[in-house]
Amino acid sequence: MRELKILGVVILFTLITYWGVEPFAHSQMHAHHEPATFKYEDITPLGKKGNPQRGAEIFANAGCTGCHSVKSQNLPAPMDPVAASASYGVNPPDLSDAGALYDPKYLAAVIKNPAHAMKLDHKFNENRPFPMPNFYGVGGDLDQEVADIVAYLQSIAPKEVEPKEAFVNACGRCHDMKYDNWYVIGPKPKMDTELEEAQFNLKHAEYQENLKKYLGTNPPDLSMYIRSRGHEYIRDFIEDPQKILHGTAMPRVGLTEEATEKVVTYMENVGDRKKEKRESLGPLVLLYFIIFALLAYAWKQKVWRDVH
Amino acid sequence: MAQFEKANSVYEWLDQRLALTKLTKVLMTEYWIPKNINFLWAMGVVLMTMFKILLISGIFLLMYYKPDTKLAFDSVNYTIMQEVWFGWLWRHMHGVAASVVFLVIYIHMFTGIYYGSYKRGREMIWLSGMLLFVTFSAEAFSGYMLPWGQMSYWAAQVITNLFGGIPFIGDELVIWIRGNFYVADATLTRFFMLHVLLLPLVIMGIIGLHFYSLRIPHVNNQEGEEIDFDAEAEKFKAGRKAEAKVIPFWPVFISKDLFVLGVFMIFYFYLVFYHYNFAMDPINFDPANPMKTPPHIYPEWYFLWSYEVLRGFFFDVGPLSAMDIGLMAFGIANVIFFLMPWLDRSPVVAPAHKRGPFFIWFWVLLVDMIVLTIWGKLPPTGINAWIGFFASITFLGLLLVALPMITKQEAKRAGGAA
Ligand code: HEM
Numbered sequence A: 001m002r003e004l005k006i007l008g009v010v011i012l013f014t015l016i017t018y019w020g021v022e023p024f025a026h027s028q029m030h031a032h033h034e035p036a037t038f039k040y041e042d043i044t045p046l047g048k049k050g051n052p053q054r055g056a057e058i059f060a061n062a063g064c065t066g067c068h069s070v071k072s073q074n075l076p077a078p079m080d081p082v083a084a085s086a087s088y089g090v091n092p093p094d095l096s097d098a099g100a101l102y103d104p105k106y107l108a109a110v111i112k113n114p115a116h117a118m119k120l121d122h123k124f125n126e127n128r129p130f131p132m133p134n135f136y137g138v139g140g141d142l143d144q145e146v147a148d149i150v151a152y153l154q155s156i157a158p159k160e161v162e163p164k165e166a167f168v169n170a171c172g173r174c175h176d177m178k179y180d181n182w183y184v185i186g187p188k189p190k191m192d193t194e195l196e197e198a199q200f201n202l203k204h205a206e207y208q209e210n211l212k213k214y215l216g217t218n219p220p221d222l223s224m225y226i227r228s229r230g231h232e233y234i235r236d237f238i239e240d241p242q243k244i245l246h247g248t249a250m251p252r253v254g255l256t257e258e259a260t261e262k263v264v265t266y267m268e269n270v271g272d273r274k275k276e277k278r279e280s281l282g283p284l285v286l287l288y289f290i291i292f293a294l295l296a297y298a299w300k301q302k303v304w305r306d307v308h
Numbered sequence B: 001m002a003q004f005e006k007a008n009s010v011y012e013w014l015d016q017r018l019a020l021t022k023l024t025k026v027l028m029t030e031y032w033i034p035k036n037i038n039f040l041w042a043m044g045v046v047l048m049t050m051f052k053i054l055l056i057s058g059i060f061l062l063m064y065y066k067p068d069t070k071l072a073f074d075s076v077n078y079t080i081m082q083e084v085w086f087g088w089l090w091r092h093m094h095g096v097a098a099s100v101v102f103l104v105i106y107i108h109m110f111t112g113i114y115y116g117s118y119k120r121g122r123e124m125i126w127l128s129g130m131l132l133f134v135t136f137s138a139e140a141f142s143g144y145m146l147p148w149g150q151m152s153y154w155a156a157q158v159i160t161n162l163f164g165g166i167p168f169i170g171d172e173l174v175i176w177i178r179g180n181f182y183v184a185d186a187t188l189t190r191f192f193m194l195h196v197l198l199l200p201l202v203i204m205g206i207i208g209l210h211f212y213s214l215r216i217p218h219v220n221n222q223e224g225e226e227i228d229f230d231a232e233a234e235k236f237k238a239g240r241k242a243e244a245k246v247i248p249f250w251p252v253f254i255s256k257d258l259f260v261l262g263v264f265m266i267f268y269f270y271l272v273f274y275h276y277n278f279a280m281d282p283i284n285f286d287p288a289n290p291m292k293t294p295p296h297i298y299p300e301w302y303f304l305w306s307y308e309v310l311r312g313f314f315f316d317v318g319p320l321s322a323m324d325i326g327l328m329a330f331g332i333a334n335v336i337f338f339l340m341p342w343l344d345r346s347p348v349v350a351p352a353h354k355r356g357p358f359f360i361w362f363w364v365l366l367v368d369m370i371v372l373t374i375w376g377k378l379p380p381t382g383i384n385a386w387i388g389f390f391a392s393i394t395f396l397g398l399l400l401v402a403l404p405m406i407t408k409q410e411a412k413r414a415g416g417a418a
Helices: A002-029 A052-061 A081-088 A104-112 A142-156 A163-170 A194-215 A230-239 A257-271 A275-304 B010-018 B020-029 B039-062 B072-083 B087-114 B123-145 B150-165 B170-178 B185-215 B229-237 B249-274 B301-312 B322-343 B357-375 B383-417
Strands: B032-034 B246-248
Touching: A002 B039, A002 B301, A002 B357, A052 A142, A081 A194, A104 A142, A163 A257, A230 A257, A275 B087, A275 B249, B010 B020, B020 B249, B032 B229, B032 B249, B039 B087, B039 B185, B039 B249, B072 B087, B087 B123, B087 B249, B087 B301, B087 B357, B123 B150, B123 B185, B123 B301, B123 B322, B150 B170, B150 B185, B150 B322, B170 B185, B229 B246, B246 B249, B301 B322, B301 B357, B301 B383, B322 B383, B357 B383
Parallel strands: none
Antiparallel strands: B032 B246
């Protein structure tokens, strides 16, 4: 009995200390923010129903493919990533999955006024125009045309986007993921000679340099961010970076909730690759020590029988 | 000259040369421990086990770790965590053991304080134990630097900087410790050496000393009773086991320790698999970046109380700057427990609940150190700074003033009663 009382005291003080240095201290250090809702309430919906067939035509005439590739429609990128980054500061993303990745309201807003939708108004203006131009329409009702483009992009998007695809198209133009061999200029192929290796590294460095000029800072490699930031933080951060890191150079990207989860899943697959292993091995090891403790207890009872 | 006869078995052959039978008796079957103890006396064996886990998992990590600022982060987070077979398990075991070992050390120390196990012949046990605390702290600090994450770098920066406060030699000392003007590759490599070679060697030596120092005074017991070990051992050997006040280390003491150990290992592996962030700070999964100071820099939880004593004195007093006062207080906090056997002026060895004022003193100390630990992590602003200040003053007052006073009174009373 006395031992249980002592144990209770030890556990109590341990828990108080734990509570103080972990949950309590962290709640004091990190400002509280509302969790992400993915509602994008600052954007007013167009209120128009888009027509994908018309959207295809408008898309072809809107000039989007002068900058963006749409690989699923066999529309290749007009420039390689490094050249694109020299022109625009960053390589415009492939749009094959755009209809599935981006919130439709947001996507419409990006087409009409990208800098505003991405919350970059403070950085770009007449003197420093945003690299992607506003879409002013091809002659008809602007909002209807935008709705049509959105409907078209949705019609060509796959039902299910692979986690890696989601990351590559939504984040991969700015962020490396080197533990999965993803670099802002594309995956690093198998290199046979040192020359090829050096050429790849040079291209990567050039791209990073352009990116830095464009964004003011180099976006970090995200390989281990699932461990350093955790699921919830990344989710909330993607929805609205400014809300969490005031003045951050990362623009809003406008993903849907599902696409965000895909991206986070991918980050988990890369940065916490052994999660499944860990979770399947855990119970076995615990069971081993439970049996160990029970056997030890039985032995103790036997040995102590004569000494009491 | 010893007599060597033809041996009838391998055991006998070895016994003639190594005295195995005698050795087992001395170390195990006739190494006597008081019977009247509780599970807190198993913490030593738990610590020994944790040290072994650290050593073994550390050896596995060492096979792939690269002590170079350009390679260290990836060698840990990619090679070990993702490529090496069960590398993630070794790393989690190592990281979590390094943290919980301090929890057990603190329990072990407070047990010693509660039962007065640092005096009446047990001073060397206490001193060697404190040496272990200090070397373990250095081991933990040097190990934390190795993954070369953000906190590795910035904690190293802040802590090595502290040595700059030492008069006259401070600035040179900082450079000497870092091997450079700032924390850099040379710093990482030398802390690597300390972590994997010099400190473990020293620790193993001190563990030997700690165990040896237990031999003459023997461990204490729940009532602080002085036991005639020879007489009690004779009773036990004569078969009067229930009557004897002692038990042999093997198998009686160890059978209970193994049970306690088993329970502890369930707790430990639960942390390893499911709850490791407290020991492996998420911030440290960001690679070290000297250009980007993290918004909050704090040491691991087990250093927080002394860190708070350092930060607690946040205003200048006369000619002394806040920094200097803090450093002095920090210096005192780090060595004060060495003096425990002499700050306690009373000869009474008894559990705290039989020592009146000392009992209160004990709990106030414990609570104060927990307050220091928690506030050591909070941002030192507004009311927090004042709480830290009062907790620091209380800490110094408790050890330097209250303890000698209380125990002197107690000595007087004990002297009067005798
Ligand atoms: C970190 C490595 C350490 C190891 C492996 C270790 C191991 C042990 C062992 C096996 C015992 C005997 C059984 C027991 O009472 O638990 C013991 C006793 C003791 N240790 Fe430690 N110890 C360590 C650190 C410390 C520290 C940091 C202190 C405090 C300054 C300390 C103070 C003591 C005292 C006072 C005793 C005697 C307890 C008594 O007589 O009741 N030890 N230690």
